[in-house]
Amino acid sequence: MPGTIDRLPDLEIPGHRPSRPDGADHPMRVMTRRAAGLQPPPWDARARHEVAALFDGLAPEWHTRTSPERARVVTDALDRGQVGTGATALELGSGIGAYTATLGARFGEVVAMDLSLEMLRLAADGPGHRVLADAHRLPLTDASVDAVVLVNMLLFPDEVDRVLRPEGCVVWVNSSGESTPIHLMPDEVVEALPGSWTGTWARAGTGLWSVLRRA
Numbered sequence: 001m002p003g004t005i006d007r008l009p010d011l012e013i014p015g016h017r018p019s020r021p022d023g024a025d026h027p028m029r030v031m032t033r034r035a036a037g038l039q040p041p042p043w044d045a046r047a048r049h050e051v052a053a054l055f056d057g058l059a060p061e062w063h064t065r066t067s068p069e070r071a072r073v074v075t076d077a078l079d080r081g082q083v084g085t086g087a088t089a090l091e092l093g094s095g096i097g098a099y100t101a102t103l104g105a106r107f108g109e110v111v112a113m114d115l116s117l118e119m120l121r122l123a124a125d126g127p128g129h130r131v132l133a134d135a136h137r138l139p140l141t142d143a144s145v146d147a148v149v150l151v152n153m154l155l156f157p158d159e160v161d162r163v164l165r166p167e168g169c170v171v172w173v174n175s176s177g178e179s180t181p182i183h184l185m186p187d188e189v190v191e192a193l194p195g196s197w198t199g200t201w202a203r204a205g206t207g208l209w210s211v212l213r214r215a
C-alpha cells in the first residue's frame, strides 16, 4: 500500500534547462519502466548488454551533461529531503561520479556503482569506492546501506529494498523532470517499491526529486 508523499514548494534554479526534449517514447524510458517492473518484459541479459554499450559510448561526452544547476537539484533533494549523515550511501548508476563527492561529504562511505566500465574509468579520484555491477543483482548484503541514491538511474525496486537498512532512505532524482529519459514520477517510484513508503518530493528548476522512507 502506498504511503503519503508530501509535495514541498518548487525551488527556482535560474538558468536550469532540460538537456533535450525526450519523453515517454524514448528507449531508455521504456527500459526504466521495464526495470521497475511497471511494464513487461523484465530486465534481462540483453537489456543489460544494450544499456552497458549505450553508456560506454556516451561516457566520453557525459561531462557535457553536468552543470551547477543539475548539481543543485541533487543538493536540494539531500537538503530538503533531510538526508542526514549516515554510515554508507550506495550511489547507483554513478556515471562519471558527478555527485559522488557531494555524497562523500555527508556519508562516511560511498559505494559508487555502475554497469558501464567506461563511465567508471572516467570518474575522478576522490571519495567513493567504484564498483562495476548490475543494479539488478547488487553485490551487497541485506540491510547494509543507509541511503540508496539514484540520479537519472534505473530503479530495481526489489534490490533497493533488500539492501536498504530499515531506517534508510531512497533518493530519486530526475535532473530534467519529465524530459529525463530515465524518469518516473514519485508516485510511480512508490508503486514500484515493495511495501509502504512515505516521504517528500519537489520540483527543483526543471528537475524533480523524491526522498522516501519506509512507512
Ligand SMILES: C[S@@+](CC[C@H](N)C(=O)[O-])C[C@H]1O[C@@H](n2cnc3c(N)ncnc32)[C@H](O)[C@@H]1O
Pocket (backbone or CB within 6 Å): 051, 052, 055, 056, 092, 093, 094, 095, 096, 098, 113, 114, 115, 116, 119, 133, 134, 135, 136, 151, 152, 153, 154, 182
Ligand atoms: C543517465 S546516466 C546517469 C549518470 C549519473 N548518475 C548522472 O546523473 O550524471 C545512467 C547511468 O546508470 C548506469 N546504469 C544503467 N543501468 C544500470 C544497471 N543496471 N546497473 C548499474 N548501473 C546502470 C549507466 O551506465 C549510466 O552511467
